[in-house]
Amino acid sequence: MDVSTEIVLSDDHLMRHGQGWPGVPMILVDGLLAMEQSAWLLDLRIRGCSPHTLTSYAKTLALWLKALAANDLHWRNIGSGAAERFSAMLTREGCANGTVRLRMIHIQEYYRWAQVKGHIKTLPFHLQRNDGVQSKKAEGSPPVKLANKTRRSVKPQTRADFDKVLAATPRKTTSLLLRDELIAEAARYMGLRRSEVAALRVDQFEPLNPSNKTQSIEIFSAKSGRLDSVLVPAPFIKKVQDFISIHRVAMVEGFQTRDADYEPPPNIFLNERGKRRGQAVSPDYIGESWRRSSVAAGLDTRFHDHxxxxxxxxxxxxxxxxxxxxxxxxxxxxxxxxxxxxxxxxxxxxxxxxxxxxxxxxxxxxxxxxxxxxx
Structure with missing residues (x-):
């Protein structure tokens, strides 16, 4: 059975302990709230998990529920075989060993939480340690073996390779070419993660003075969720401000011509085409777009290399x-x-x-x- 899954963020109406918890990822399956999985995500948020971690957990559970539904399985009634098939599916889809391990650890943690909460009696599986030793917590549950995590070494990118990937980006308009260049340069010259680049706002750059070499902006860290101060190179300030005042303004005017009710988001970088036209580019899009261009350029780089x-x-x-x-x-x-x-x-x-x-x-x-x- 094929189902659709969606991740939405909670608003102030999500209450726990007399307090509102906005911004918590909630999972919808065919438009209905996945109660237990969303409750786990809320518990993680209350325990202090960062937004980045919560989003990662939510994506894993959404994939897991969709894969189970495709095999007519309910999450409560599965065995180790379902976990092994899910792991194999991730590998077939091109996920690195480290990503597969991470997603399987997420699922294992969810089932441990579900057991503590009384949603299930026994754990359906446990992840096999490299040395084959079984933990006491996992006694009685069948093991699922995973490949060792491949350690990726530091891989800085030369400016020549940087330009080569940009040249291979299939963009037809000047606005999109400049947008993608600025997205990559924000990571290369400011050390930002892709989710932090996607979250950059117009109001952060408009007040900056390009002639001042010691200016910074405040961003929310993708890892910790705390407010961090990040230095911005003066030449980059000028490029971003020019992009905002010329190309982004033209993009917004084009969207408003098609839709008089269109209100642009505060983000600097917007989608010009597709279903998300007019919305902010997503972190996943940033990573996948760079990866595709890298392959087209004959290189093996990822966005995090910036x-x-x-x-x-x-x-x-x-x-x-x-x-x-x-x-x-x-x-x-x-x-x-x-x-x-x-x-x-x-x-x-x-x-x-x-x-x-x-x-x-x-x-x-x-x-x-x-x-x-x-x-």
Missing amino acids: RSSFGTNAAKAARLANANTRAIVKELLRHKHEHTSEIYVKFDELQSDRLIRARIVNDGCFDAPTQEHPE
Whole structure:
């Protein structure tokens, strides 16, 4: 049975403990609220989960419910086979091992919550640890084995590859070409995640002065949900302001010509075509669009590589300035812990060591020409 799933955000009417909880992802199945799954998401929000984490959980559950319905299964009455088939489906659809593991962990956590709440008596499965050891919590439930997570190394992107991917983007209008370039540059030169880029607003950039090199904007972090201050490069300010005043204005006027009741969202980057025409571009669209253009350009890059480029460039600049590299990278990337920034620092140190070794080999292994032995 084929069903449609949708994720919507709650408003102030969602109450718990006498308090309203707006902005919590709620799952609809064929237009009806998935009660237990949405209740779990609310519990996670109350426990302090960030919006980014909640959205990830909600997407997993929506996929899970849709996959179960396609096999005429109810979420309460499944076995390990359903979990294995779901894992295999994700792999067939091109999900990386790490993504598959993450989604399966989400589902396992949901079923543990459902057992505690009394919605089910026993766990239908447990994820097999790499060493094959079964946890006490999972006793009696069949195991589901997963592939090891593939660790992706830091992969900064050169400006040449950046331009090559942009050139492969199938856009026909100047507005869309510039929009996609600015979306990518916001990640490359500000260290933003794709959801943070999608959330950039007009009112954040309009008051900025392009001649001031120490300006910043405040954004909500996609990871923690806290309000962070992010520095904005002066040249980027000018490009964004020009885009807003010329191209975005023209796009909005075009939408209003077709629909007199159209009200533009506050976001800078809008969809010009398709079902979401006039709405803000989504984080998923940003990631998928860059990936498609990357493949068309014959490269293997993802949108998050822009943030890697920002991190490694920051580490290099801090090292050359004899500054506290780890602290600066942590602050610029808005990491919670300094050790999270370590991968960018170590990558820069490794690249620096390679250059030093190459210089030693080239300068030291061949004697300079002398009068006795001219070249």
